[in-house]
Amino acid sequence: MNTGNVRFRQMSRDEVGIAVDWAAREGWNPGLSDAACFYPVDPKGFFCAEVDGKVVGTAAVVNYDDRFSFGGFYMVDPAYRDHGIGMQLAGHAMAHAGTRVIGFDGVVAMVEKYEKKGGLFLHYNNARYEGLGGGTMPSGLVPVRDVSFSDLADYDAAHFPSRREEFLRCWIHQEGHIGLAKLDNGGKILGYGVRRVCRTGHKIGPLFARDRATAELLLDGLVADIPGEPFFLDIPVPNTGAVGLVQDRKMVPVFYTARLYTRPEPVPLPLDEIFGVTTFELG
Missing domain, CATH: 3.40.630.30 (Gcn5-related N-acetyltransferase (GNAT))
Incomplete structure (x- = not known):
C-alpha cells in the first residue's frame, strides 16, 4: 500500500x-x-x-x-x-x-x-450508560426553548470551558432535539437537559443540574415520552451523584472514555453539577 x-x-x-x-x-x-x-x-x-x-x-x-x-x-x-x-x-x-x-x-x-x-x-x-425510556412527565419543567436564551447561555457557560452560543442555539432548536429546564420561583435556571435522536435510540446531553434531585427530575421528563426505547447518558465518573443516579435506575454501562486535556492542571468545571456530557465529539 x-x-x-x-x-x-x-x-x-x-x-x-x-x-x-x-x-x-x-x-x-x-x-x-x-x-x-x-x-x-x-x-x-x-x-x-x-x-x-x-x-x-x-x-x-x-x-x-x-x-x-x-x-x-x-x-x-x-x-x-x-x-x-x-x-x-x-x-x-x-x-x-x-x-x-x-x-x-x-x-x-x-x-x-x-x-x-x-x-x-x-x-x-x-462512562456511557444505557437505560429504557418511559414513565410519567413530572410537573414543574418548562421547554428549554421557552427559557431566556441569554440566561441559558450564561448557565451553560458555567458548566463548559467556554461560551458556545452558536452551538447552543442550534442544539436546542434542531429538529429531533427535545430540551427541558427547571427554574426556581424567580425564574433562575436550576438545570437543563436535551434529548436527541441517534442512530440507535436517544442520547441525553447535556444534563446539567444543581443537584441529583434536579437531574432526576429532568431525566424523568426527557425520557417519559419514549417508552421502551433505549437512551444513553454519558456521565463524568467523578460525579458520585451521577454514578448513583444511573446505578439506582439499573442502567447498564456501555463503555468508558478518557477525558484528556493538553494541560496537566485541572480544568475548572463543576463536575458535581454535570450529570450528562453534551457529546463525546465536541465536549
Whole structure:
C-alpha cells in the first residue's frame, strides 16, 4: 500500500458526514443531526487525511473561543492504520488550536499513547450508560426553548470551558432535539437537559443540574415520552451523584472514555453539577 502521498486538508460540510458515519461504525452512536450543529461552530476545524483522492482519516479540533478547543472524530480507516497517518493527522489538526487548551474524549486503552505521543494529560473518565425510556412527565419543567436564551447561555457557560452560543442555539432548536429546564420561583435556571435522536435510540446531553434531585427530575421528563426505547447518558465518573443516579435506575454501562486535556492542571468545571456530557465529539 502506497501511503507516501498522504494529503492533510480541511473537510467540507458534506465530508463531515463521513466522520459521523465512521463514528457510528465505531460504536459511538452519533445523533442524526449532529453535523448540522457541529460544523458551524468552527468550519475550519474539521480535517481529513487523503490518499489518492480517498479520505482515509478524520479529525476535528473545534475552536470555541480564543482559549479553548475540543478535539474529536479522530479515526483512521482500518485498512490504513499502523502507517503513522493518525498521529500526523492529529498533529495537523491540533495545530489549528494554536495556544488554546484542547479537550478530548479518547479510548481508555490508548491513554498511554495519547499521553506519550499526543501531549495530552488524563484528567478523569466518562462512562456511557444505557437505560429504557418511559414513565410519567413530572410537573414543574418548562421547554428549554421557552427559557431566556441569554440566561441559558450564561448557565451553560458555567458548566463548559467556554461560551458556545452558536452551538447552543442550534442544539436546542434542531429538529429531533427535545430540551427541558427547571427554574426556581424567580425564574433562575436550576438545570437543563436535551434529548436527541441517534442512530440507535436517544442520547441525553447535556444534563446539567444543581443537584441529583434536579437531574432526576429532568431525566424523568426527557425520557417519559419514549417508552421502551433505549437512551444513553454519558456521565463524568467523578460525579458520585451521577454514578448513583444511573446505578439506582439499573442502567447498564456501555463503555468508558478518557477525558484528556493538553494541560496537566485541572480544568475548572463543576463536575458535581454535570450529570450528562453534551457529546463525546465536541465536549
